[in-house]
Amino acid sequence: MRVITEIELRDEYKKAPFTSFKLPEGCRLTPSAAQFLSERKIEVTTGQQASMNKKPVKEKSTGVNKGNGNEKPEYMTHLRGTELISKAHPVIRFRGKLDTFEALLLSAIIEAEGAGYQELARDLQDLLDYSRQMMRAEVKEEPLAQIKFRGWSPQEIRERSHYVKKYYDINHFTPQAGHGRLVVQLNYLRTQARELELTAIDAFYSDAQVDREDILQALNRFSSLIYIFMAQLLSGHYKIG
Numbered sequence: 001m002r003v004i005t006e007i008e009l010r011d012e013y014k015k016a017p018f019t020s021f022k023l024p025e026g027c028r029l030t031p032s033a034a035q036f037l038s039e040r041k042i043e044v045t046t047g048q049q050a051s052m053n054k055k056p057v058k059e060k061s062t063g064v065n066k067g068n069g070n071e072k073p074e075y076m077t078h079l080r081g082t083e084l085i086s087k088a089h090p091v092i093r094f095r096g097k098l099d100t101f102e103a104l105l106l107s108a109i110i111e112a113e114g115a116g117y118q119e120l121a122r123d124l125q126d127l128l129d130y131s132r133q134m135m136r137a138e139v140k141e142e143p144l145a146q147i148k149f150r151g152w153s154p155q156e157i158r159e160r161s162h163y164v165k166k167y168y169d170i171n172h173f174t175p176q177a178g179h180g181r182l183v184v185q186l187n188y189l190r191t192q193a194r195e196l197e198l199t200a201i202d203a204f205y206s207d208a209q210v211d212r213e214d215i216l217q218a219l220n221r222f223s224s225l226i227y228i229f230m231a232q233l234l235s236g237h238y239k240i241g
Contacts, residue, residue, distance in 0.1 A: 002024075002026065002028075004023070004024075004027055004028070004029050004030070004033055005032070005033055005207050005209060006030060006033040006036045006206065007206055007209050008033070008209075009021070009033050009037065010211075019041075019043065020042060020044075020045065021037055021043070021044050021045075022045050022046075023045065023046050030206060032089075032090065035089075039085055039086070075087055077092060079091065079092070080139065080141070090199070090202045090203035091138075091204075093202070093203065094138075094196075094200050094202070094203040094204075095138070095139075097195065097199045098131060098134065099135075100192065100196075101131060101189075101193065101196050102128060102131050102135075104188070104192055105124055105127060105128040105131065105189065107185070108124050108186060108189055109121050109124045109125055109128065111181070111182055111185055112124060112182060115182055115240070116240035116241060117182070117233070117238045117239075117240060119239070120182075120232075120238045123149075124229070126149060127222070130147060130218075133145065134215060134219075137214075138212065138215060143214060144212075144215055144218060146217075147217075147218040147221050149225060154217065154218075154220075157221045157228070158221065158224055160224075161225070161227045161228050164227075164228075164231045164235075167231075168231045168232060168234075168235040168237060169235060170231060170235045173230075173234065175187040175230070179234065183230055183233055183234065186226055186229055186230045187230060189226055190223050190226040190227055190230070191223075193219070193223040194223050196222065197216070197219040197220060197223070200215055200216055200219050
């Protein structure tokens with residue numbers, strides 16, 4: 001049985017908006033695809049023009065009615081423009097997690113500056129700037145530039161995180177309380193980068209189809225880059241002053 005995903009429906013809807021959808025025989029919709037159709041009040045029929053045999057879904061507003069003063073339901077938010085979706089939608093979850101990650105980066109920058117590690121603070125600021133580029137690119141549906149740091153390619157970032165002995169003359173390490181407050185904070189930031197990547201996979205990957213490969217590729221390097229920050233701090237690469 002072939003599965004029809006939300007990504008497929010979005011692509012077709014962008015090309016030519018439709019008010020009804022005929023479900024091909026032998027096919028089924030993913031839960032997110034069914035939600036996509038329901039939120040837009042798109043009627044779904046089978047090959048025999050019968051209603052889909054599925055649990056009824058409560059209809060939701062598809063956008064802001066500009067003429068009658070209707071207000072946006074509290075459980076919904078804007079995806080793009082006037083298009084409304086559930087706040088529990090995977091893309092909204094991703095945006096929320098990215099917002100949290102940016103807040104944690106700000107906290108880490110202040111911590112690094114307070115400890116006198118200005119170079120580390122600048123490196124964290126660069127990552128914050130790129131995270132904000134990512135948010136903008138996703139919301140506006142624009143391409144995201146490939147992540148680069150100090151001229152390092154994504155491949156070199158991966159290389160440095162895998163071979164810290166070669167680059168920083170220290171062995172791979174498990175963060176300890178004795179490493180100090182700043183290392184522990186960076187480690188927490190690293191774990192949040194991993195969770196952010198998982199929410200992005202949930203939002204942009206479905207049934208072996210990828211919607212935002214540029215975002216997924218960049219996020220795959222976030223935790224590696226933060227691990228490099230930790231290695232540079234522990235190895236004495238970052239100096240106070």
